[in-house]
Amino acid sequence: xxxxxxxxxxxxxxxxxxxxxxxxxxxxxxxxxxxxxxxxxxxxxxxxxxxxxxxxxxxxxxxxxxxxxxxxxxxxxxxxxxxxxxxxxxxxxxxxxxxxxxxxxxxxxxxxxxxxxxxxxxxxxxxxxxxxxxxxxxxxxxxxxxxxxxxxxxxxxxxxxxxxxxxxxxxxxxxxxxxxxxxxxxxxxxxxxxxxxxxxxxxxxxxxxxxxxxxxxxxxxxxxxxxxxxxxxxxxxxxxxx
Amino acid sequence: xxxxxxxxxxxxxxxxxxxxxxxxxxxxxxxxxxxxxxxxxxxxxxxxxxxxxxxxxxxxxxxxxxxxxxxxxxxxxxxx
Numbered sequence: 167x168x169x170x171x172x173x174x175x176x177x178x179x180x181x182x183x184x185x186x187x188x189x190x191x192x193x194x195x196x197x198x199x200x201x202x203x204x205x206x207x208x209x210x211x212x213x214x215x216x217x218x219x220x221x222x223x224x225x226x227x228x229x230x231x232x233x234x235x236x237x238x239x240x241x242x243x244x245x246x247x248x249x250x251x252x253x254x255x256x257x258x259x260x261x262x263x264x265x266x267x268x269x270x271x272x273x274x275x276x277x278x279x280x281x282x283x284x285x286x287x288x289x290x291x292x293x294x295x296x297x298x299x300x301x302x303x304x305x306x307x308x309x310x311x312x313x314x315x316x317x318x319x320x321x322x323x324x325x326x327x328x329x330x331x332x333x334x335x336x337x338x339x340x341x342x343x344x345x346x347x348x349x350x351x352x353x354x355x356x357x358x359x360x361x362x363x364x365x366x367x368x369x370x371x372x373x374x375x376x377x378x379x380x381x382x383x384x385x386x387x388x389x390x391x392x393x394x395x396x397x398x399x400x401x402x403x404x405x406x407x408x
Numbered sequence: 409x410x411x412x413x414x415x416x417x418x419x420x421x422x423x424x425x426x427x428x429x430x431x432x433x434x435x436x437x438x439x440x441x442x443x444x445x446x447x448x449x450x451x452x453x454x455x456x457x458x459x460x461x462x463x464x465x466x467x468x469x470x471x472x473x474x475x476x477x478x479x480x481x482x483x484x485x486x487x488x
Contacts, residue, residue, distance in 0.1 A: 316451040349429065361414040361444035361463070364427045372423075 171198040171223045171273035174335075178247025181334050182300065183293035184406045192287045196280075198273040203266050205346075210264040216254045218274045222246050225270030226345065229262050230354070240355040242301070242308060243267070243328065247335055252298055255280055268346050296403075303401045312357040315396065317366045320356050322395030325376065329385055330399050341388055346381040370394070410467060412437055414444060417462040418452055425466075441465055441475040453479055 172194045179185060179193065200223060203209055210216060212231070222244055229241040229250060241262060244250040251264055255277050266272075284291035307327070311320050332343045353360045370376045375391050377384040385391045409430040416423045431437050441463045448461055459479040465472045 317447065318451070349427070358447055359440060359443045360429050361425070361440055362447040364414070364425055364429070365416055365423055365444070365448070368423055368426065 170194075171200050171221060171271070172196055174223045174247045174273075175221055175249075177335055179290075179293050179297070182404055182406060183289075183296055185289055185293060189287050189289045189293075192283055192290060196275055196283060198275050200271055200273050203270050203272050205266050205268050205270075208263050208265045209272060210251050210254075210260055212260055212263050214260040215258055216251060216260065216277075218276045219249050219251050219254055219280060220264070221249045221273035221275060223271040223273045226267040226347075227270060227272075228265055228267050228351070228355075230265060231262050238354045239312075239357060240351065242305065243355065245328075245331055245335065245337070248301075249275075249294075249297070250301075252294060252301075267351060300403050303403060307401050317356070317358055317362055318369060318394060319396055320358070321363065321366045322370060322375070322391050323397050324355060324395070325383055325385065326388075326392045326395045326397035327399075327402070328383075329388070329391075330402055330404070334404055341386065342382055342384045344382050412472070413466040414441060415464045415466065416444075416448060417460070417464070418448065419460055437465055438473070438475075441473070445475045445477055449477055449479070457481055 175196075176190055176193055180190065185193075198221065203225075209220065209227075224246055227244045227250060229244070230238050231241060232238050242250070251260065254260060280294075284294065304327075307323075311323050315323060328345060329338060329341075329343055332338050337343060347355075349360045349364065353363045356363055358366075367376070367378065370391075371378065373390075373394075375385070375387050375394060377386055391397075409432050411428040411430050413425040413428040415425050429440070431440060445461065445463050448463070452461070453459060456479060458481075459477075461477040461479070463475045465474070
């Protein structure tokens with residue numbers, strides 16, 4: 167599905183923001199350097215001082231932190247059209263790692279180019295600001311998820327959220343989405359052991375809510391999954407701001 | 409790495425692990441089973457009165473070990 171790098175960004179931004187033709191044109195003219203990056207590659211490190219931000223054109227990536235004893239917590243999952251290190255435009259030192267979950271096409275955008283775009287097109291600046299606010303809203307929900315929800319609710323919530331986010335960018339089909347995630351990565355997203363996550367997935371399958379294949383999750387009963395996950399999609403703020 | 413399967417029992421309810429996990433050493437198998445037990449207990453014990461939980465680890469040769477937990481609330485005196 168990888169088109170031009172800016173197409174992924176325009177698709178995402180125009181779903182959640184109101185941008186006019188000149189805004190879109192300005193985004194399309196952004197100088198972006200595309201790179202194909204293998205899976206499991208840490209492309210921005212904790213402590214780095216980046217001079218560019220990184221758009222996911224195709225594939226999945228995640229933010230994570232490691233505890234001193236080597237336990238990893240995945241903090242967020244990122245999908246095409248997102249710029250997970252957009253904050254490095256204003257926060258100059260990275261405070262977490264960014265890693266590809268799958269093989270990705272990444273689009274590197276120089277901070278100067280983003281600053282210039284923001285000054286020239288205030289609508290685009292607002293849209294990018296709004297994206298970081300939605301990102302923060304997703305984090306708040308993630309904290310509730312790993313902090314307060316039992317495994318079954320936690321797992322169902324994550325699947326329901328990913329479905330909604332991927333549906334918005336046209337990456338779902340008939341209740342299914344592709345997410346090539348390993349057992350360990352899913353466990354690190356949920357803050358649980360691989361064994362407990364497998365057990366929980368087995369229960370969700372047994373109850374007829376989901377089916378899983380190697381890289382595909384099928385939500386057989388989407389509203390059942392949302393109910394099991396106590397999922398309310400308001401926090402995703404998917405409608406354009408007025 | 410050998411693959412191990414972690415079946416679980418919660419009173420009479422049995423959940424079979426059909427996926428399994430690759431684990432490097434027996435010590436890690438024990439740690440993983442214990443962690444999974446702690447997580448299961450955290451999910452199901454609150455609100456319970458009596459519960460028997462078990463995680464039974466299988467490998468290609470059959471049952472390898474079990475981690476068991478018996479939970480009871482024992483009143484020490486008459487409670488209204």
